[in-house]
Amino acid sequence: MTTNHYTLKVNGKEHQVADAWAGESLLWVxxxxxxxxxxxxxxxxxxxxxxxxxxxxxxxxxxxVLAATAVDCEITTIEGLAPEGELVDVQEAFIEAGxxxxxxxxxxxxxxxxxxxxxxxxxxxxxxxEAISGNLxxxxxxxxxxxxxxxxxxxxxxxxx
Amino acid sequence: xxxxxxxxxxxAPRIGESAPRPDGVPKVTGTFTFSSDLWxxxxxxxxxxxxxxxxxxxxxxxxxxxxxxxxxxxxxxxxDVPGSLLYGLEHADQPVLAADVVRYExxxxxxxxxxxxxxxxxALAAIVVDYQVTAPLVDPEAAEQAExxxxxxxxxxxxxxxxxxxxxxxxxxxxxxxxVGMQDQAFLGPESGLALPxxxxxxxxxxxxxxxxxxxxxxxxxxxxxxxxxxxxxxxxGGAFGAREDLSLHAHLxxxxxxxxxxxxxxxxREESFHGHVHRHPARMWYRHxxxxxxxxxRVEARLILDGGAYASSSGAVISNATCFAAGPYLxxxxxIDGAVVRTNNPPCGAMRGFGAVQTCVGHEAQMDKLAxxxxxxxxxxxxxxxxxxxxxxxxxxxxxxxxxxxEVIKSCVDHPSTLIPSDDMMSLPGGAGRxxxxxxxxxxxxxxxxxxxxxxxxxxxxxxxxxxxxxxxVATITCACAEVGQGFVTLAQQITREVLGVEEVILAxxxxxxxxxxxxxxxxxxxxxxxxxxxxxxxxxRQQLLERIADQHQVNLDDLVLVDGQIVSLSGNxxxxxxxxxxxxxxxxxxxxxxxxxxVDENGQGDAHVSFAFAAHRAxxxxxxxxxxxxxxxxxxxxxxxRLLNPLQAVGQLEGGASQGVGLAVMEEVLVTEGRIRNxxxxxxxxxxxxxxxxxxxxxxxxxxxxxxPFGAKGIGEPPSISSTAAVVAALRDATKRELPRVPVRxxxxxxxxxxxx
Ligand code: FES
Ligand code: FES
Numbered sequence: 001m002t003t004n005h006y007t008l009k010v011n012g013k014e015h016q017v018a019d020a021w022a023g024e025s026l027l028w029v030x031x032x033x034x035x036x037x038x039x040x041x042x043x044x045x046x047x048x049x050x051x052x053x054x055x056x057x058x059x060x061x062x063x064x065v066l067a068a069t070a071v072d073c074e075i076t077t078i079e080g081l082a083p084e085g086e087l088v089d090v091q092e093a094f095i096e097a098g099x100x101x102x103x104x105x106x107x108x109x110x111x112x113x114x115x116x117x118x119x120x121x122x123x124x125x126x127x128x129x130e131a132i133s134g135n136l137x138x139x140x141x142x143x144x145x146x147x148x149x150x151x152x153x154x155x156x157x158x159x160x161x
Numbered sequence: 162x163x164x165x166x167x168x169x170x171x172x173a174p175r176i177g178e179s180a181p182r183p184d185g186v187p188k189v190t191g192t193f194t195f196s197s198d199l200w201x202x203x204x205x206x207x208x209x210x211x212x213x214x215x216x217x218x219x220x221x222x223x224x225x226x227x228x229x230x231x232x233x234x235x236x237x238x239x240x241d242v243p244g245s246l247l248y249g250l251e252h253a254d255q256p257v258l259a260a261d262v263v264r265y266e267x268x269x270x271x272x273x274x275x276x277x278x279x280x281x282x283x284a285l286a287a288i289v290v291d292y293q294v295t296a297p298l299v300d301p302e303a304a305e306q307a308e309x310x311x312x313x314x315x316x317x318x319x320x321x322x323x324x325x326x327x328x329x330x331x332x333x334x335x336x337x338x339x340x341v342g343m344q345d346q347a348f349l350g351p352e353s354g355l356a357l358p359x360x361x362x363x364x365x366x367x368x369x370x371x372x373x374x375x376x377x378x379x380x381x382x383x384x385x386x387x388x389x390x391x392x393x394x395x396x397x398x399g400g401a402f403g404a405r406e407d408l409s410l411h412a413h414l415x416x417x418x419x420x421x422x423x424x425x426x427x428x429x430x431r432e433e434s435f436h437g438h439v440h441r442h443p444a445r446m447w448y449r450h451x452x453x454x455x456x457x458x459x460r461v462e463a464r465l466i467l468d469g470g471a472y473a474s475s476s477g478a479v480i481s482n483a484t485c486f487a488a489g490p491y492l493x494x495x496x497x498i499d500g501a502v503v504r505t506n507n508p509p510c511g512a513m514r515g516f517g518a519v520q521t522c523v524g525h526e527a528q529m530d531k532l533a534x535x536x537x538x539x540x541x542x543x544x545x546x547x548x549x550x551x552x553x554x555x556x557x558x559x560x561x562x563x564x565x566x567x568x569e570v571i572k573s574c575v576d577h578p579s580t581l582i583p584s585d586d587m588m589s590l591p592g593g594a595g596r597x598x599x600x601x602x603x604x605x606x607x608x609x610x611x612x613x614x615x616x617x618x619x620x621x622x623x624x625x626x627x628x629x630x631x632x633x634x635x636v637a638t639i640t641c642a643c644a645e646v647g648q649g650f651v652t653l654a655q656q657i658t659r660e661v662l663g664v665e666e667v668i669l670a671x672x673x674x675x676x677x678x679x680x681x682x683x684x685x686x687x688x689x690x691x692x693x694x695x696x697x698x699x700x701x702x703x704r705q706q707l708l709e710r711i712a713d714q715h716q717v718n719l720d721d722l723v724l725v726d727g728q729i730v731s732l733s734g735n736x737x738x739x740x741x742x743x744x745x746x747x748x749x750x751x752x753x754x755x756x757x758x759x760x761x762v763d764e765n766g767q768g769d770a771h772v773s774f775a776f777a778a779h780r781a782x783x784x785x786x787x788x789x790x791x792x793x794x795x796x797x798x799x800x801x802x803x804x805r806l807l808n809p810l811q812a813v814g815q816l817e818g819g820a821s822q823g824v825g826l827a828v829m830e831e832v833l834v835t836e837g838r839i840r841n842x843x844x845x846x847x848x849x850x851x852x853x854x855x856x857x858x859x860x861x862x863x864x865x866x867x868x869x870x871x872p873f874g875a876k877g878i879g880e881p882p883s884i885s886s887t888a889a890v891v892a893a894l895r896d897a898t899k900r901e902l903p904r905v906p907v908r909x910x911x912x913x914x915x916x917x918x919x920x
Contacts, residue, residue: 021279028278037198038191042349042399043431047844050349078191091189095181098810101818102647103188103195104349104399110189126588129852136844138349138400139647141821142852144814 006071010034011080017067026070027051027062030077038078038107042136049135052108053077059115078107081114089159090114093152094145101139109135113149121156123149173667175660176873179810182652183669184645195397196369197353197428204355205234207417207427208281209410210271210288211436212263215506215837216297216310219261219290222271226287232276233284234421241416244385250375250407250511254313255472257383257412263292264310264471265508266838267436274417274425297506297837301468302445304503310471315504317469318477320484322766324556325495331451331459335531339448340904341520342831343468344441344822346513347849350399352409352437353428356418363390364415369398371405371644373672374679380412384419388674391415395672401646402822403512404438406684407474435842439474439511440832442467442502444483444520450528451495456538458547460495461488461528461556465521467502467510474511476502481620482517484766485557489525490567490613490776491547496556498766506837512684514822515883518614523905526610526888530895541575544611558767564866564876566802567776571611574778574800577861581782581796591784591791593853598786605795606897609780610888615771616877617687617756624687625755627678628695629670630658630703632748635727635741637662637700640670643680643692648879649811650688654696656808657872661700663727663740678753686775686877689807694872695754702750711743757870773868777801777881779820779889782856785897790909794824794890798859804868804876812878817858819882825850826883827890831906 003019008029015034027044030036030053040050044063051062054076062077082088090113093099100106109132116123116131123131128149129142137145174180187193224236239246239260246260247253259270273284298307304315354368363386370376373393381391398405410427417425429437444467451460465483469476484500513519533540548567554560590598618624629640637658645651655667670676680692704724711729712719715738721731727740762768782796797820806812822830829848833840841847867874887905895902898912 021277023279031198032200035200036191037194037200040195040349040399041197041428042351043844045431045843045845047431048349082190087186087189094189095185098179098814100182100185100188101649101814102348102350102398102400103184103193104647106188107191126584126586130588130594133851133853136349136849136851138347138402138822138849139818140814141817141819141850141858142855143817143858144810146852 004068006068008067008070008075009073010036010075011077022068024067025063026065026067029067030062036077036079040104040107042104049112050105050108052111052135054111054115059112078110081110088114089155090117090152093148093155097144097148097151099140099144099148105135105137109145113152117153117156121153121160123153173659173665174656176656176807179808180652180656182649183655184651193397195350195399196367197351199355199367199396199426201355201357201424204424204426205274205276205421206278206281207414207425208273208285209269209413210285212259212266212268212270214263214292214294215266217263217292217294219259219263220293221291223289224271226289227273227284230280230284230287232280233273235274235417236271236284236288237416237420238271241420242383245382248379248383248408248412249473250475251477252313252473254311265506267508269413272413272417274421299505299507299837301466301503301505304505310506311504317473317502317504318480319501320480320766322484322496322498322556324558324767327495327497329451329460329495332454333452333532333535334449335528335535336449337528337531338903339446339524339527341444341523342906343443343510343834344513344826344830345435345832345847346402346404347847348400348402348404351429351431351434354396354410354414355424355426356414357424358418358422361390363392364419365392366411366415367394367396368411369396369405371401371646371684372682373642373644373674375682376408376411377674379408380415383412384415392673392675395644398644398646401683402514403684406512406682407439409437431844432842435832435839439509441513442469442479442510442520446521446524448524448528450532452532452536456536456543456546458491458493461493463487463498465500468507469502469504470507470509471504472509474509476511479517482614483521485555485770486518486614487521487525488556489522490549490611492549492553493556498556507834508839514819515614515880516685518612518884519887522610522612522884522888523891526892530892541571541609544571557762557770559769559771561774563773563868564802564804565774565776566864566866567611569864570776570778570800570802573862574780574798575609577798577859579782579796580859591786591793592789597789598791602788603784603786604897605782605784606893607782608889608892608896609778610885610892611776611778612881612884612888613774613776614880614884616773616775617685617690619759619771621759621761623755624681624691625753626680626691626695627753628692628699629677629749629751630699632662632703632744635664635744636666636668637664638668638670639696640677641680641692641696642672642674642677643688644672644683646683648815649808650692652811653689653693653807657693657696658700661697662704663724686879689875689877690871691754691756695752697872698754699750699752702752703748706748706750707743711738773871773876775802775876775881777885779885781889781893783890783893783897785894785912787898787912790912792828792894794828794856796856796859797886798861799882800862800864801878801881802864802876803878804871805865805874806863807873807875812863813860815878816860816882819879820858820886821850821855823883823886824855824890826906827887828906
């Protein structure tokens with residue numbers, strides 16, 4: 001296998017990736033090489049959203065992006081959503097609303113919802129459903145997740161008003 | 162949307178309050194360790210070679226090409242299994258690695274450990290297996306007469322249930338044949354784990370599972386090791402729903418770690434996961450219901466056949482449930498029910514949420530609606546008229562001694578006002594983003610269904626859970642091997658401990674085979690009762706020890722002492738000691754908690770086989786585009802018999818989540834199997850409800866009638882939400898389309914009734 005060396009900027013920190021096979025996905029490199037397993041691997045085929053991370057301003061499926069193509073970008077994962085030891089509004093809301101069961105879908109949903117609320121802090125029900133329809137959750141039936149989005153949106157409106 | 166009051170409790174929440182999950186913060190920050198997140202210095206990656214054929218003889222396996230690849234540390238086949246080659250949950254009938262025959266597509270044939278997953282893939286591709294392909298047995302109805310495909314034969318279990326007077330005939334009779342497709346549990350966290358060789362020649366496995374001790378016992382036999390040298394620890398579990406009750410990669414990982422002397426990690430891909438765990442049994446069901454002209458049920462006849470696939474798994478218990486609960490939560494004086502589960506070369510089936518009662522609920526509820534139509538009676542009235550209640554007899558002859566609020570769940574559910582807000586947004590039509598439906602052609606349907614099943618293990622199984630409570634400096638530590646799979650047992654364990662001991666801080670030790678006895682399986686809606694009961698008893702034993710010690714040390718009367726809110730006080734009021742001060746010397750109790758005994762059924766399927774039952778009702782509202790066959794479930798309402806609500810917020814989550822799996826089975830979820838091959842082993846082709854597919858779930862009522870014998874009177878609540886939800890949605894689709902729709906999931910072709918053009 002041909003191997004590469006490159007640098008990824010994740011959650012504000014530069015990480016050297018050494019001796020990596022060029023075919024490795026961003027998800028795999030984050031999880032297995034950089035010790036950032038927060039983004040999840042429920043399908044690795046772009047169908048579940050559990051691997052959602054931000055590359056610059058876009059939320060992407062980490063499993064569909066080759067890590068080597070994400071150099072010179074700002075990558076944000078669930079581990080970087082809040083400063084160490086703190087929780088952002090969406091994270092608090094997930095706990096308060098009971099939106100976490102097994103939690104496997106949670107990191108991907110949080111990254112997706114955080115981005116949604118950044119652009120729209122008063123989304124209606126259908127907008128939220130549409131925005132998270134690429135993030136599968138098998139445990140909750142989405143009820144508490146939708147509730148958490150409402151809660152987080154209210155928190156965000158309060159914070160910005 | 163259901164309104165749940167979220168109040169931050171002033172003190173640490175106890176029983177009945179919506180305590181937050183102790184694993185909530187790690188789960189929202191991405192620091193919670195799931196089994197696929199495990200990592201170890203110097204670890205290898207494992208992989209599995211699976212049979213491409215549903216049925217074949219293995220003539221030879223050549224691993225030399227794989228072993229020659231740089232980076233490959235081990236390639237193992239059946240000859241490398243030191244102990245028993247066979248394992249199984251109820252019967253050891255499945256090979257750890259196939260020897261001379263493969264019986265389903267995806268059966269494990271060889272395993273590999275290498276330095277990188279890519280090397281693993283290349284090594285797997287380099288193994289040469291010479292298969293002599295044979296014709297697969299794929300028709301469950303032909304299985305019993307066919308040549309046995311396994312030394313144990315093709316009939317896994319038949320149960321004939323005869324109840325009451327067999328000569329009763331009803332003036333009104335309705336008949337129907339129904340079919341339920343194969344459902345996948347589709348948990349999100351893939352099968353995964355990390356095995357480490359131990360210095361004593363044993364092995365340690367960190368894994369996601371439902372029942373650590375059963376896994377450990379099964380694997381130890383295959384490894385030829387004493388159980389104490391095989392140590393299993395629960396790693397973070399990304400959902401289970403029955404699919405983790407059987408072994409998957411457990412033995413393989415241990416074999417590879419022992420063989421290489423290095424840590425080995427394995428993670429199934431989503432495609433592999435579809436082949437790597439059991440599914441919900443597909444069912445074919447024939448029913449004839451007899452009633453008098455007033456709508457009193459007189460007799461039910463049924464013939465049930467479940468496809469167990471290649472290996473037995475828990476099929477024997479599934480068919481027992483299907484047979485016992487075949488007619489639903491109704492009082493019926495006479496029954497003749499024949500249930501069989503057979504072996505085929507289809508994918509193996511076993512446990513999934515609802516366990517046999519989901520399939521039959523589709524059948525019995527369709528029959529009740531048919532009967533109501535034949536009688537010209539309101540379907541709700543018919544159900545209420547025949548609803549089981551406490552003191553009534555089941556078809557097994559067992560008298561229900563606990564709570565059976567069937568009429569209550571039905572009434573509260575159907576009386577609950579709909580909160581449906583009409584929407585003119587095209588996105589909310591059937592077809593959604595495709596915007597193919599014409600709003601003027603949409604028809605709406607509404608219907609309800611009710612179902613039930615047993616809680617805990619049945620038929621004489623000695624079911625127990627173990628827990629250790631350790632109390633020191635006012636802090637309690639609970640050790641229990643109960644598998645937390647997302648359901649929230651960890652929250653309840655803390656609530657129960659606080660309730661009994663009045664402590665604030667409760668530490669939960671890891672679930673592991675090395676530190677505590679078995680907790681039994683996280684299945685059969687049993688852990689709230691069983692492991693909740695074990696935790697309660699362990700805490701009560703510690704409380705007793707503590708009070709005895711204080712009575713002794715301080716010369717106070719034991720009967721006078723109580724523990725309230727972190728204080729040991731005497732009722733007479735002249736003694737008080739703070740809990741932390743009183744527990745500088747540790748106290749500990751190790752408890753095994755058993756439920757009331759149950760008994761096997763006799764040759765007529767009669768006997769006191771079960772401990773307790775739980776009931777739920779659902780009402781569904783659907784929109785249908787009859788021309789395109791598109792459907793949208795727009796509202797679900799439910800009421801459930803919960804005994805006592807221990808954590809309202811978590812209960813809501815169970816009811817909503819369970820209903821979503823029911824909706825999935827009703828309208829979209831089916832593992833498509835053709836000639837023994839799974840055709841849709843991906844989330845691209847096996848669809849589960851997204852946030853756009855799932856309607857709001859209105860909770861009309863939690864019916865709280867404390868269950869005698871259950872800790873705090875609470876019933877398990879995990880499974881009932883998945884039982885009547887499917888039947889209710891299908892009934893609503895019948896109401897909208899006026900079609901019979903005897904098959905679940907309902908496909909667009911069933912609605913438009915074009916020729917089914919699937920090849
Ligand atoms: S893991 Fe990337 S979409 Fe599923
Ligand atoms: S909480 Fe388990 S998949 Fe969403």
